[in-house]
Amino acid sequence: MRYSYYPGCSLERNASAYHVSAMEVAKPFGVEFAEIDDWNCCGATEYIALNKIAAYALVARNLVIAKNQPDNGHTLVAPCSACFLNLSKAEQYLSENETFREKMNIALEAGGMHYTAGGLSVRHLLDIFVNDVGYNAIAEKVVKPLKGLRIAPYYGCLIVRPGFQGVFDDHEQPDTLDKLMKVLGANVVDFPLKASCCGGHMTQISEAVAMDLLNRLLKNAADYEADILVTLCPMCQLNLDAYQADVNRYFKTSYHIPVLYFTQLMGLAMGMSAQAMGIGKEFVDARPALAKIGVEVPEPAPVKKKRPSKEELPMPRMPEKE
Amino acid sequence: MTEEKIGVYICHCGSNIAGTVDVVDVAKWAGEELKDRGVVVSRDYKFMCSSLGQELIEKDIKELGLTRVVVGACSPHLHENTFRTACDRAGLNPYLCELVSIREQVSWVHTDRQAATEKSKAIVSGGVERVVHNQPLEPLHVPIHPATLVVGGGIAGIQSALELADAGFPVYLVEREPSIGGHMAQFDKTFPTLDCSACILTPKMVSVGGHKNINMFTWSEVTQVDGYVGNFTVTIRKRARYINEELCTGCVICQEKCPKKIIDEVYDAGLGYRKAVYTPFPQAVPKYPVLDRENCTYFQKGTCKACEKFCPTGAIDFTQEDEYITVQVGNIILATGFDLFDARRIKQYGYGRLANVFTSLEFERLSNAAGPTNGNIVLRDGVTTPESVGIIHCVGSRDKNYNNYCSVICCMQSLKFAHLVEERTGAQVTNFYIDMRTAFKAYDEFYQRLLEEGTQFIRGKVAEITDAARKPGEEGKLIIQVEDTLIGKQRRIPVDMVILSCGLEPRHDAKEVAKLFGISCSADGWYIEKHPKLDPVATMTEGVFIAGCVQGPKDIPASVSQGAAAAARVLGRIQQGEIALEPVRASIDEAKCSGCRICNNMCPFNAILFHEDRMVSEVNPALCQGCGTCVAACPAGAISGTCFSNEQILSQIEGLLLLNVRRPLVVETVY
16 A cells, blocks of 8 residues: 655654654555655645635645645645644635636746646545554454553544544544453543644743643543543644643643654554654653553663863853842 | 206305305305206305205205205315205205305405406306215215224223223234233333323233233234225234243243343333243233243244243244134224334434434333333443433424424323432432423322422433533533524533433324225324314224324323224114115226226225126225225226216316306416
């Protein structure tokens, strides 16, 4: 099975563990993700609200590129929920609205490109694993079941709605990730907020809103005594992981719930090493939770302090706070 | 040039037609321009359907010797019969009268007066050309068998059966479950009077059980229906009960001794248990239990027979087999009821996932003194009394994701629940509604009473029911997230228990059953009545009537009314002894028929039979409803429909097209 692959910006940086683990996990199933050439940012969650034509042109460029590289098949896979939504939304609107399509093509012509509707389906990485690879095939490869690990499956809000092409699960209470985690042998908790919002870029815009939304998720996961939150979106992962300490400060709570990608847990259950799955890069230390299932994660290498060179001038001294 | 003398009558219908169509001009035009087509008189009149209007026609028939009549007025659905009867009174065969619609097809759908007037002329002209080819016909007379089949032993079917049986005519009552009683037998109280459901239902059930004119088949299904109005042949599958009814005394020792316990999905709505051999409830009619073969240890594993060992009269009979019984009936009443909307479909309401979310039918059992908790309203743990309860209206109803229609009963049912909860537990009840619909006698008074009792009402569609606590006071509760549309704010209401007031849906097998009886379903799956206002219990198939929720959601009083109404309709038929059927029928010219049998399967009423010996098809005139499907389908043109012969239809089209009517502009530009 060969698919066109659109990694998206996050997977090159903060979510590199997601990328690495997805590639590793795909191999034993004979699944190949061929990265499309010369892709660009999808605009993430807020750009579309600012300038519609520019924002969609940004996405449409990727669609055209993918369509022009048919050797990789007619399915474009996006591991990030925001990328997935933007790509499928653009494909949907452009294929059904002729006027919009014409305007878009004027914009694309500037880059010598032309969009034609159809011929490409946009799908999320999870969809490929649960529906194309299938639970049975995955179950056969499980050698180290995640027995005893309490997992809260977190889908986020972008993957299940709205009901564009490519949406493969229930809008309100999706359950494909639940089933996948059960197949891996984990103890899946009935996580009620599984399809609620993580706050997206609210962390940059409105701290109070972001903290409240994150707190809801973390509190709920803690109430259910989840050891790990498993995600399928780099945005969700970043917010829950990187801002967990802020939430603890903000609400005087003491959550410690590591947030991992589903591909990382698949790899662990399939006997791959924590290192190969990129585990160890998260802010909230996953080691205590993974120790429950006997997975050892090597100590992170200590960051070497840079010694000041002799030529360096001293830093200006700041006045002491009173 | 025809030799017929045709009279044309154009109706104003007050301003219904005259408001858009120049009726005077149409009448004048027909009198002058259609003179050479046989029109000898043309008149307009304010209300042709009035006695005076009809007398006008009758007078002309007598005085001018009219041989054909064309009336330009409303749809034939409405007044065809009126004008045919008028002709009949004046001595003209009623089928020589043609009613053409210039109301539904012209004035009600157009605004351009001139164009509408021209179109009316074309339509009248078509009628004139057609009526020349009309044949005098005589209605068909069919004898009516005095017995009636009632399908479904809920309150509607029970009412129908009793009305007919009390009038002295035999009834076959077929019920799928082991006992009659239907959904009403599951309820504790009925709105708005709060009288005990069982107390008012069981006397009727007992009457049915003991009635000399009622032959009851429970644990049975209708498998085949042949024949036609007045003379149906019905096959009933009587499933093996494995109980010898002649020996059984109804002592239910077998039920006590049976070791196999199963969740009762039907009568107890999944909230209680029953045995493999059981009567669904103590007042069941008939009293004999049934042995559920799929769950019986003996049938599944080969050993047990505890029931047989303990039965004092030796009534257990493991050798029984299904019986197929054939009965003759003249009419059929379908009262097969409804299914409850499956609340699992609305995932955000958490039914099946969150323990203390209940469906309305579950709550009925919970509050029923004969139910699994003896009427104690408790949470799913079976002991804790709720301190706060949320009742959600319109679950699966008035929602384009599920069903568009209003399920009618849910508002009142929810009020009843609210009252019962407050009365028995003292819990605070909050109703979540979109609109309150408490029409009908004494219903709104009940609503007012609830308001005074302190029940809270929040107007808004519930978004979600969750156990994810967010704020203090929400811990361990179910939180109902809703937009209160009266104050325009999102609210979160924590409660201990949620009751989903689920809507009603057609039976899961409604479509197959409709096909079996040759009637049709609406897009929703409810059975279609002959006329939504004027003939709500008859169907388009002669001799098949409907009553109760099978026609659409309704409450007990309405179901009982329909049950009685359907019985009254049947009684009228039986009393006549025979029925006159419209002679609008198809007939097959045997000389032209090639025996290809294409028409055989096309006929929706199974009215065409094939003669193997002569290799030709024949239409059974009593079964044929004159729909014309076979006429259109016959490749040899061997089938002709009376009143809709090719000659009539082609002449009508010629009349519409060829006469001196101003052609619409569009046609000219095309050429």
